[in-house]
Amino acid sequence: MTLEFVLRLAAAFACGVAIGLERQMRQRTAGLRTITLVASGACLFVTLGVLTGNGVAGVTQIAAYVVSGVGFLGGGVIMRDKGSIQGINTAATLWCSAAVGVLCGSGHYLPAFAGTGVVLLTNTVLRDVSRMINATPVSGADLVRLYALTIVCREEDEIHIRTAISNSMYAAPLSFQSLTSEDVTDQAGRIRVTATLKLHPKDQSKLELMASRLSMEKSVSSVSWTAAEAEPTPE
Template sequence: MNEIEIVVRIASALALGTVIGLERQWRARMAGLRTNSLVCLGAALFVVLSAMTPGDASPSRVAAQVVSGVGFLGAGVIIRDGASLRGINTAATLWGSAAVGSLCGAGLYLPAALGAGAIVVANLALRPVARTVERHSRVGTDPEEPVHYDFKAICRDADEAHVRALVVQAVSTGGFALRGVHSEDIDASGKVTVTARLAATRRDDKVFETAVSRLSLEPGVSSVSWRVATRDEVDL
């Protein structure tokens, strides 16, 4: 492999990584233009190094190690947001950038260009499709059967009335229907469990995560939690 071929392989990796990164930068994602460009370029450099090194360092073996390394890098951009995860799509894009860079490092320019184009198209064209499917989906339930939630707060006995009002206020938003609220003493501990049962046409956990954060700041509240009620519990 001569010097011109090395330059072409590295330059093509940088160019295709930039194409992928432009879309991520435009959407203001955590891993944007520079990150995707560097991942693609780094993968190409490793493969070029293996191609120039005689012995056991074959390009396919080095590419396998690149995949493992990028996996750790992608895990760093995944963030837990309540009950959901953010950054998975960005991590997958980084993984694809590494694959494109590996192809460039191996001199397979056509598959690399097609792969980079497919990644950009997937991020752009499939986004509205995914939103449309999400709007019309019913997560974990039939369209005719609502989702039931139990929202529970443990507080001091003296704060029961105040906490009941806060629980109702915190969860009676976002299209949820309040089915009932009841309180129960916890032995002789001087504490009370306030439980609210709610129903919704589709599952939406973010409202409850926000309510948990809000009630946790109350001085009289010692514990706040929520869960999806089972069908057997709803029928009781």
């Protein structure tokens, strides 16, 4: 039994090193040591169930607790930076490393090695494939971006400008979201009209054309627009 224990731990260690080397070379948050410890630790926990003689049910229970524990560990490597989320792939790699360790601890070496190969292929070959897909023109992506168009005009021409904005949006057509007005505190007799809309980034030229047309109105003193981060359209 001692030899079998050593073989299982050695297999988990080897699989963890193989996965961790790829992560370490890419300077990820969870690198060689972390991945190896997760795989080896998962193996040790499962082996504990085997050594205590709790049978298949005991091993399965311990494996379930390992999955839960690794979930908390994976949450620690996920970071949010300026609206974007980083570290999800690293967290998923930790999760898969735990699965490989569980397989080694259960004595299923071939599935463990196969799982290691799948993780490495995913983080190497599919990485290049995803980059190629991301390099395609944005017009082919299923994206949506929120824009804010702001026009400052004379107070008495507010209704005219709001009508002009609405007509321009329906003529484009653009996805109209809202239209609001507020006083300009530092400019007496001026109104700031803000229109929000959602559209595909490839249609941004329509917004630019509309802003250009509105800027030619006599009562308009300034026209500007801003864009938020592009995000996938809801399915």
